[in-house]
Amino acid sequence: MGIDERNIEVIDDVMARVLREKTPQQRLAIAFGLWTSAKKQITNYLRSEHPDWDDRMVQREVAKRLSHGATEIK
Numbered sequence: 001m002g003i004d005e006r007n008i009e010v011i012d013d014v015m016a017r018v019l020r021e022k023t024p025q026q027r028l029a030i031a032f033g034l035w036t037s038a039k040k041q042i043t044n045y046l047r048s049e050h051p052d053w054d055d056r057m058v059q060r061e062v063a064k065r066l067s068h069g070a071t072e073i074k
Contacts (some may be wrong), residue, residue: 049059 004010011019019027042065046058053061 035066042066 039062041060043058044059046053050058
């Protein structure tokens, strides 16, 4: 079974080399930036879809989505 190039998880050789050359701190900074961006996007989406939700409700749903449902905030 071959690799489906339409799959976004496939990393090409050039990108793999670039990432290998990064320090652990640089890779962590990249990951944190991606997480922060995802959090902002989800927050903005939820605020636009649910204008009646207060900040607490939005943040609970953001945490739930970012943790794949593993987070329970009381």
